Amino acid sequence: MDRFDPATINVRSGHFIDGEYVDAGASHIEVARPSDGVIYASVPIADAALIDRAVQNAWTAYGTSGWARTAPRERARVLRRFADLVAADADTLAPLESLGSTRPIRDAFNWDVPFTAEGIRFYAEFADKIGGDVAATDHDHLGMTIAEPYGVIAAIAPWNFPLVMASWKIAPALAAGNAVVLKPSEMTPFSVLRLAELAVEAGVPPGIFNVVQGDGRTTGDALVRDPRIAKVTFTGSTRTGAAIMAACAESGTKPVTLELGGKSPQIVFADAPRLDDVARRIVGAITVNAGQVCVAGSRLLVERSIADELAERIVNFFGELKAGPTWAPGTTLPPIISEPQAVRIDTIIERSVASGATLRGGGRRADAATPGAFYMPTLLANVTPDTEAVRHEVFGPVLTLQTFDTEEEALELAAHPEYGLAAGVHTADLGRALRMVRGMEAGTVWVNRYGRTSDFMIPTGGYKRSGIGKDLGRQAYEANLRFKSVLIDVRL
Ligand code: NAD
Numbered sequence: 001m002d003r004f005d006p007a008t009i010n011v012r013s014g015h016f017i018d019g020e021y022v023d024a025g026a027s028h029i030e031v032a033r034p035s036d037g038v039i040y041a042s043v044p045i046a047d048a049a050l051i052d053r054a055v056q057n058a059w060t061a062y063g064t065s066g067w068a069r070t071a072p073r074e075r076a077r078v079l080r081r082f083a084d085l086v087a088a089d090a091d092t093l094a095p096l097e098s099l100g101s102t103r104p105i106r107d108a109f110n111w112d113v114p115f116t117a118e119g120i121r122f123y124a125e126f127a128d129k130i131g132g133d134v135a136a137t138d139h140d141h142l143g144m145t146i147a148e149p150y151g152v153i154a155a156i157a158p159w160n161f162p163l164v165m166a167s168w169k170i171a172p173a174l175a176a177g178n179a180v181v182l183k184p185s186e187m188t189p190f191s192v193l194r195l196a197e198l199a200v201e202a203g204v205p206p207g208i209f210n211v212v213q214g215d216g217r218t219t220g221d222a223l224v225r226d227p228r229i230a231k232v233t234f235t236g237s238t239r240t241g242a243a244i245m246a247a248c249a250e251s252g253t254k255p256v257t258l259e260l261g262g263k264s265p266q267i268v269f270a271d272a273p274r275l276d277d278v279a280r281r282i283v284g285a286i287t288v289n290a291g292q293v294c295v296a297g298s299r300l301l302v303e304r305s306i307a308d309e310l311a312e313r314i315v316n317f318f319g320e321l322k323a324g325p326t327w328a329p330g331t332t333l334p335p336i337i338s339e340p341q342a343v344r345i346d347t348i349i350e351r352s353v354a355s356g357a358t359l360r361g362g363g364r365r366a367d368a369a370t371p372g373a374f375y376m377p378t379l380l381a382n383v384t385p386d387t388e389a390v391r392h393e394v395f396g397p398v399l400t401l402q403t404f405d406t407e408e409e410a411l412e413l414a415a416h417p418e419y420g421l422a423a424g425v426h427t428a429d430l431g432r433a434l435r436m437v438r439g440m441e442a443g444t445v446w447v448n449r450y451g452r453t454s455d456f457m458i459p460t461g462g463y464k465r466s467g468i469g470k471d472l473g474r475q476a477y478e479a480n481l482r483f484k485s486v487l488i489d490v491r492l
Contacts, residue, residue: 019206035325061207079124262421342373420463
């Protein structure tokens with residue numbers, strides 16, 4: 001699918017509790033399409049009473065539905081069916097995802113939906129694989145650890161990849177036998193409702209996968225603080241992550257998984273093969289989803305001798321991108337999520353230029369056929385580690401350029417005072433690549449590529465202020481389990 005007519009998309013709104021749509025809330029939030037700013041639907045804001053109802057329902061379902069107690073292979077079978085239904089629903093899910101988000105329809109159809117389905121399938125396969133361990137003890141005892149679900153897990157998701165980010169939370173939680181209450185971003189609230197519907201259709205008991213709608217201050221905070229929530233898993237900004245961690249501490253020392261912001265460097269050495277390919281990779285890493293990606297490769301560090309040549313190629317490739325609404329064919333530069341966010345990007349660039357940075361491309365709104373907030377891919381040179389665009393997560397198609405002469409200098413520039421989410425190294429020298437891998441404080445390092453493959457076993461998560469814990473991989477499955485130690489005296 002490479003296009004759709006936004007006027008033909010039917011949006012179902014509400015919360016999804018106990019297997020049913022619920023339209024309750026003291027007030028509503030109007031939801032706009034980033035592609036043209038048109039308000040196309042509204043969502044109710046769940047208040048404390050509704051959160052109480054949703055979590056209580058989840059608790060009851062957790063205790064009575066048998067989801068946690070069923071044979072793990074049966075849970076896996078249901079989740080595989082869920083994954084199949086998601087994949088088969090692409091004609092509905094992809095436009096629904098694309099309509100109100102920044103995901104171009106071609107990407108939503110070819111990547112977001114199948115990747116969501118495959119993530120669910122991946123975790124289904126874990127359901128009967130990790131049950132605990134038997135310990136080496138003396139002959140008078142049998143010692144073991146038993147893996148058990150937490151109970152009800154609260155999952156809070158951001159807007160940049162609404163389905164995929166939600167699936168990274170709900171799939172391991174459900175596979176491990178938990179019930180989930182998911183709060184999507186208030187800016188992209190609808191596609192996960194369809195996901196929850198499909199879960200019930202696949203046989204996930206009603207009440208095991210719930211969706212509550214609302215903003216962070218009212219709904220998210222009430223959800224995190226609910227005493228029946230056993231664990232919180234969150235993806236979003238570092239600032240919100242800190243607030244959630246504090247709320248978890250204040251409401252009962254709940255464990256948290258936090259996937260947070262980043263300011264990821266890409267280091268290019270002069271020996272990197274095929275400079276055109278390198279330039280394309282770098283452009284992709286800062287313009288996919290218009291740079292609204294946690295792991296966006298936003299700080300380019302280049303060996304001085306090739307810096308000008310690489311910059312020129314990057315700016316040329318920037319020129320090939322086509323700004324347009326998510327529903328138009330051929331869109332490769334989607335909109336910024338909201339007008340205030342586009343203004344924020346512009347302000348950061350203005351202030352960076354005022355402090356001495358020079359523009360080598362972009363630095364302004366893009367022309368597009370619709371009145372949405374589009375921003376030109378931007379390259380900023382003559383920056384220092386203190387330049388605002390280098391220091392802060394911009395969350396837009398903004399790349400900064402710094403040069404280095406030695407490996408030590410590259411590592412020094414790569415280190416960010418707060419973030420440590422991801423990094424890229426481009427070089428033909430394996431030893432040098434490994435020295436960079438070892439030398440950087442980052443949760444993920446890509447060598448001669450940038451970005452994930454579909455290898456779900458490789459986890460993602462940040463060092464430093466970029467997060468705590470991992471999504472994906474075995475680690476994310478185990479993070480949805482508690483391990484009970486049992487020691488039996490066998491002499492009786
Ligand atoms: P955000 O922090 O503003 O919001 C994320 C979610 O948290 C939303 O659902 C929001 O309603 C909710 N929320 C806000 N305040 C809350 C509170 N006090 N209590 C509970 N919930 C609250 O982030 P965003 O703008 O939606 O997403 C962009 C950010 O997410 C960027 O910083 C990006 O780097 C980060 N991100 C990280 C990853 C990762 O894997 N590390 C992936 C995607 C996005």
